[in-house]
Amino acid sequence: MRRKLLLTAVLVAGVVGGCRHKCCSSSVGTPRPYLPLPPSPGNIPPPGVPISPAPGGQLPPADLGAFPGGSAAPRGPAPEILLPDPVPGGKSSLSSPGVLQPPARAPQVTQEPPVAAGAEPAGGVPGFVRVNPTAASGRRPALDGFDTLKRQGFRSVVYLHAAGADVAAVRDVAEKKGLTFTAIETTPETLPAAATAFDRALLDRSAQPVYVFDDDGLRAGALWYVRFRTADQLSPEVARIRARGLGLTDESDEARAYWVAIQQHVGR
Structure with missing residues (x-):
């Protein structure tokens, strides 16, 4: 009886210890790791399968990008910031790095337009400007030009002549047409005195309107410039x-x- 019990125990132990069936394995359902792979960039295991590092190998960092070699995804070039061109001779409009400022504007100078030519006497009155x-x-009127001035309501004429000029003939024609005649010698040397006489003739209300003339425009232009700068207080540029x-x-x-002479009298 004792011998049977001993034989039964030996058989049970042999069965339990030597069974390789799934029912006797305690590791059922536990995934077995693959054998270590030799280091090679082409050996990539299937997703979801745990791997063991190769001898002497290291696992790659967890934050590597999706590109081979562990490099991060390439980025495009930084956006270019376009800046306005600076005003020539001025400072740059960039007050702080990376901040665009409005384009600088050139200073504006208000200029009075030149006087308009024409607008009345034409026949025999060259270069007429109101x-x-x-x-x-x-310019100096022709014979019929004095008639034109009279018809247009002018009361007087002022002749700006060169030194030593004979003005008797012009005076006779003007006075015969019923126009008050004034002659003013105008040269660079007599410019201050001529400017004073010029202003006096223009301000005589009994002689207005006045027609001023010379032979080529230079003497009239010089005296008008002096008057624009002094009586009218215009800037040098506008005058x-x-x-x-x-x-x-x-x-x-x-x-x-x-x-x-003008610069000595009134400045530029």
Whole structure:
């Protein structure tokens, strides 16, 4: 009886210890790791399968990008910031890095337009320009030009002549047409005195409207420039623009002499 019990125990132990069936395995359902792979960029295990590091190998960092070699996804170039061109001779409009400012604007200069030519006497009155409601300017009238001025309501004429000029013939024609005649000698040397006489003739209410004339426009333009700068208080730039339309230039020796006299009298 004892021998049977011992034999039964040996058989049970052998069965339990030597069984390789799934029912006797305690590791059922536990995934077995694959054998370590030799280091090679082409050996990639299927997703979801745990791997063991190769001998001497290291696992890659967890934050590597999706591109081979562990490099992050390439990024495009940084956006270009376009800046406005600076005003020539001025400072840049960029006050702080990365901030765009409005384009700088060039200073604006308000200029009075030049006097308009025409607008009344034409026949026999060359270069006629209406300067203001009480005065006009131009070249020396022809014989019929004095008739034109009289018909248009002018009461007087002012002749700006060179030194030593004979004005008797012009005076006779003007006075016969019923126009008050005034002659003013105008040269660079007599510019201050001529400017005073010029202002006096323009301000005589009994003689308005007045027509001022010379032979080529230079003397009239010079005196008008002086008046624009003194009586009308215009800037040098605006006075020059208006006087240029009345005959003032700087293209001859005589014209440059007038400019020297003007600068000495009223400045630029």
